Each structure stands twice: as structure tokens, then as C-alpha cells.
Amino acid sequence: xxxxxxxxxxxxxxxxxxxxxxxxxxxxxxxxxxxxxxxxxxxxxxxxxxxxxxxxxxxxxxxxxxxxxxxxxxxxxxxxxxxxxxxxxxxxxxxxxxxxxxxxxxxxxxxxxxxxxxxxxxxxxxxxxxxxxxxxxxxxxxxxxxxxxxxxxxxxxxxxxxxxxxxxxxxxxxxxxxxxxxxxxxxxxxxxxxxxxxxxxxxxxxxxxxxxxxxxxxxxxxxxxxxxxxxxxxxxxxx
Numbered sequence: 001x002x003x004x005x006x007x008x009x010x011x012x013x014x015x016x017x018x019x020x021x022x023x024x025x026x027x028x029x030x031x032x033x034x035x036x037x038x039x040x041x042x043x044x045x046x047x048x049x050x051x052x053x054x055x056x057x058x059x060x061x062x063x064x065x066x067x068x069x070x071x072x073x074x075x076x077x078x079x080x081x082x083x084x085x086x087x088x089x090x091x092x093x094x095x096x097x098x099x100x101x102x103x104x105x106x107x108x109x110x111x112x113x114x115x116x117x118x119x120x121x122x123x124x125x126x127x128x129x130x131x132x133x134x135x136x137x138x139x140x141x142x143x144x145x146x147x148x149x150x151x152x153x154x155x156x157x158x159x160x161x162x163x164x165x166x167x168x169x170x171x172x173x174x175x176x177x178x179x180x181x182x183x184x185x186x187x188x189x190x191x192x193x194x195x196x197x198x199x200x201x202x203x204x205x206x207x208x209x210x211x212x213x214x215x216x217x218x219x220x221x222x223x224x225x226x227x228x229x230x231x232x233x234x235x236x237x238x239x
Contacts, residue, residue: 085205088198088216095194096207097221098214103189105166108154111190112170117183119145120174127152130167143174147186194225 103110112125120143127136135156142148154162169189174182193209200206206213 085198085200088195088200088205088207091195091207091216091219091222092198093194093225095192095223095225096209096219097190097192098207098209098218099188099220100191100212100214100218101189102167102169104191104210104212105154105162105164105168106192107164108161109151110154110168111149111151113147113149113186113188113190114170114172114184115147115186116143116145116174117185118174118176119143120182121177122173122175122179124173125150126171126173128169128171134171135162135168 103112123140123143125138125140126134129135140150156162170187172184172187174184176182191209191214195207195209197208198205199208199213205216207216
């Protein structure tokens with residue numbers, strides 16, 4: 001998937017180009033004034049060398065050509081900025097998986113991920129509801145360094161299945177053999193669903209999944225949406 005150029009970076013490029021145009025326009029005007037003054041006041045017995053004048057004009061023409069090139073580059077930047085929106089439109093109707101700050105309990109499960117700076121000997125994952133209350137504490141067996149993914153079955157510590165639709169976050173505590181904390185980063189939830197729309201009102205293209213707007217850059221998987229087929233077969237009656 002193409003990486004969209006942010007509106008902020010595009011604006012920065014355009015600002016630099018526009019500032020350059022203003023500077024060159026000012027210098028060009030100054031150059032023409034000096035050239036005109038020089039021609040008016042040149043010594044008739046020792047006129048200005050035409051070769052030198054031609055070289056100066058050629059240099060100014062080269063600068064103008066460079067400005068045209070800059071305009072073309074700016075246009076390309078603008079086209080890249082819209083790529084994110086195009087990518088989002090191509091996802092409409094498809095099942096996607098994206099990383100988010102939270103994970104919603106759906107079909108009795110929720111998935112989370114994180115990254116450990118090193119292997120641990122003690123690893124605890126606390127799942128918290130929207131109110132910040134810990135509803136389940138897990139002790140994963142996999143404690144290696146690197147990326148981790150865990151799927152929660154939606155049950156609290158008492159074994160009660162919680163309702164779908166709840167929004168949850170996690171807190172990960174990893175400790176090494178010396179009982180010191182190991183740095184844990186990139187703690188994320190997962191959202192899965194069919195993309196129903198694309199929004200670019202903030203300048204950043206986002207896909208809409210179950211009413212939630214998620215940046216396209218956060219999408220980590222795309223599959224064809226499941227379809228429901230209807231069979232027209234009937235069960236034969238007993239003789």
C-alpha cells in the first residue's frame with residue numbers, strides 16, 4: 001500500500017517553493033534595473049560586452065526553468081497527498097484489521113499487541129475497561145523480546161463473559177531476571193470490520209469501521225468481506 005504524504009509535509013514543500021519564487025522575482029527585478037541602468041550609463045567608447053550580458057540573461061532563464069520544475073514537483077506532491085484517499089476508497093466493502101489505541105470486544109474476543117525491549121521472566125497483562133478498572137489479568141507464557149500479540153476471550157477474572165461492544169485497553173508489565181522493569185512500547189488494540197466509508201475532512205484519510213474513524217496507515221490487513229449465500233434447495237418430504 002502506498003504511503004500517503006501528510007498535508008503538513010506538503011504545505012512545508014509548497015511554502016519553500018513560494019518563498020523561493022518571491023526571492024527570485026525580487027532578484028530578477030533588481031537585475032533588470034541594474035542592467036537597464038548599466039546600458040544607459042555605459043561608456044559609448046567602451047560598450048558593455050554582449051557576451052557577458054548574454055551569459056547573465058541565460059543564468060536568469062535557467063533560474064526561471066528551475067521554478068517551472070519546482071511547480072511540477074509541487075503538483076506531484078499534491079497527487080501523492082490524495083493517494084491515501086484513493087487507497088481508502090479501494091478498501092470500501094472489504095474486511096480490514098487495523099491497530100488502534102483501544103480494542104472493542106467483538107464476537108467474544110479482543111486482540112492486543114505490544115513490543116518488549118528484551119526477554120522477561122515475569123510478564124503480566126492487565127485488561128482494563130473504559131472506566132480504567134482491571135477486569136482480567138493474564139500471564140502469557142511467551143516472554144521473548146520483540147513483538148507480541150494476545151487475544152483475550154472476553155471473560156473477566158471471575159469467568160463471566162462480558163458483553164460485546166465494550167472498549168478495552170491493556171497495561172503490560174515485564175520484568176527481567178534482576179526484577180527490573182523491561183521497557184514496553186507500541187501498546188495497541190485491534191479493530192476488525194468492514195470498511196463502510198472513507199473520511200478526509202481533517203486532511204488525513206481515514207477508513208470508517210463500525211462508526212470508528214481509523215487512519216489508513218493503521219490498517220495492517222485486508223481481506224474480502226464474507227458474503228452470505230442463500231440456498232434455494234428444499235428438504236424433500238418423507239414418503
